[in-house]
Amino acid sequence: MTRPDWRTLALGAALALSVAAALQPEIEAKRATYDVVAFVDVTGSMMARDYGGSGAPQSRLDAVKARLSTAVGRLPCGSRFGLGVFTERRVFLLFEPMETCRGFSAIAGAIAGLDWRMAWEGDSRISAGLFRAIEMAAGLGADVVFLTDGQEAPPLRADLSDPFEGEKGKVKGLIVGVGGTELVPIPKFDDFGRESGFFSMSDVPQASRLGPPPEGAEERPGYNARNAPFGEMPEGDEHLTSVREPYLRQLAGETGLGYARLAEPDALAAAIATNANPRPIAVPVDLSPIPAALALIALAALYGAPLTAGLRRRRAAAKGAS
Template sequence: MKAWLKNIKSGSNLDFNTLSLIVSIGFMLLAIINPSIPLKHNIYNYIFVTDISQSMNTIDMSVMNKSISRLEYMKHSLHEIMSELPCGTKVSIGMFVGVSVAASYTPIEVCENFDAIEDTIDHLDWRSGWSGNSRIRESFFNLARLIRSFPENSQVVYFTDGEEAPKLHAFNTKDLSQFQGGNDWVIVGIGSLKGAPIPKLDGKNQLIGYWANDSFALQPGIAQISEANIGTRDDNVAGGESDRYMSKLDEAYLKDITKQINGIYVRGDSILNILSAMKKQKPAWQDTADFHLKWFFASLAGIIFSLRFFSIKQIKQYVIKRRK
């Protein structure tokens, strides 16, 4: 022991075992101190806006060769997306109908609250709607206000079939030229391009008919008096197939309004396409967090200490062998 201390004081004749022991002890001390360095990292917060208007009950989508409604397909897509989001991502589920968007909660961490988020998706239902209208472009303004009320900024992923009801005309078309806040919003088109009738359901979700063409008639006279007085879909039920209103994904319209707000449009028939579009979105914000180096220094100490059990000759032979 005295000889070992003497070698340390003199700074000479330090063999490899002694040197590695000193270095490993030094790294262990650093591990105990646990220094850190500040690193910037991206924060991803999302609000997934779900169209729960009655046109989303249209059955023109399929999963595993089973025909389902747009609403059910949207819920299926959301479940798949949630399972792909990394821990640390924060999520809110919003519902759109009429001109408003309501959030179930402010964004919450996806892994810690996975069951609660999944349950929220399972309970999305057209019967939760508070209006019979469906005014997508006007909802953008209310959605932007909603996001500003969140404690942290959030990116938008908006699921809809593009069905405006009542149909747009000169008196009820909201101008988007001055809209602020839609950059990088992802608009997801749900529905087929072929078209199908919109089922009329009762309070128990039982089919009682289909929406008639008259339910979607323009009402310019009412619109001139007051836009707020524009009626909802009326209670007409189509008597035959010729009277049924045929609803389809209005992709041209969704592409147009997405362009107007500088967003990203994607058709919702592929989960991979939706996730790819989300990757193009900028992070909601950036934060600085301390990256602790305890395990880095502890690992170095362990590696260097382990080298004491190998001679210099053995190490050189191993390196030469690896090079060959």
């Protein structure tokens, strides 16, 4: 019986390996996945443009939309992602966490649809919104990602505190600081949604008028016990905005969350994975690339060996002729 030569064996191996690859063999393996709900600040200061350089500045909200959807795509399949918005003192859940790979088109479409017009109030109490976001995420069994520039409107009063009453660190997650460190103006829009300039100092409360008047208010300029118990409004720069990083770091420390500045999608996905709670699940791992690669090697050997031998003969013949 004639033994088949190596070329026949190589061709048969390539055929068998190709069939094996076409069958798409799989095994189950444990993979770390993440369940997160992201709440995006849609208040007015998020329309300030301090991303993208001086040539084509991008608003903070647009920067979040561009980076967040791509970062979600970087999370491992099997992870789940939900989305909500924040304004005033509350958060609103747009949809509960769904699987990121199968539902990516819907997730990306919802993120792209975020708009400042979703804000139902002009105020912005960051701490209250964050605490409610943590509470909502806990009810969903998920971790929280809170994206904001940290600007309170009206500004916080130093004599009044809003402490976190939940269990520190029970809910994992991340506060993402959005915006540059330099003060920039905040765009103003008319009733038809058209930009009409920028807020001025007189348009924005420069100090809080919430709660009882502080001690010593009667000594302030313009004080009137009935009509102006806080005195006259002081001058300030609350009509300008920058990321309030020290304040956001303080909130992260109080709640047990991590903190990161808004970065490129890979860095944002890594920050989410670092600060969220990994949830190992069994996922199918496709093994078809292995037999496909081996089949390619067999074909390369089958057709490459004669070519290499022919080149060697030509080189030898050229050397003999010389």
